[in-house]
Amino acid sequence: MGDRRMSEPQQQAPIAYYFQQLAAGHFMIQRSRSSGQYVFYPRLFAPGSGDMDLEWVEASGKGTIYSSTTIPKRPPEADETLSIIELEEGPRLLSRVMDAPAHESCIGDPVTAFIGEEDGKPILLFRREKQA
Structure with missing residues (x-):
């Protein structure tokens, strides 16, 4: 089972962090550290597994x-x-x-x-x- 601790940016509401990064010129999505699955729309838990190991990565666009x-x-x-x-x-x-x-x-x-x-x-x- 994946890590259930929240990363630093994750401690704020994911949608707030997404829009903060968008305003700074960065299109960010989330990725599960344990499965490698990319996630969009911003959320606290990985869909399916419930893991809280989502990290923010810059999307290719x-x-x-x-x-x-x-x-x-x-x-x-x-x-x-x-x-x-x-x-x-x-x-x-x-x-x-x-x-x-x-x-x-x-x-x-x-x-x-x-x-x-x-x-x-x-x-x-x-x-x-x-x-x-």
């Missing part, structure tokens, strides 16, 4: 589009496209691919994370990688 949907808006607002991104490390998360509407994005398209700002707060967004 690379991933692929797993799924996308467009939410139609009334004009003059632009439609909003949400995508599920599968990170290179394994976890999936919901975000937006900023440089293309859903009908131009394909499942499996490679994307790269960047940190944007919305309502004065940092937000994790993605751009499609340029195809050669």
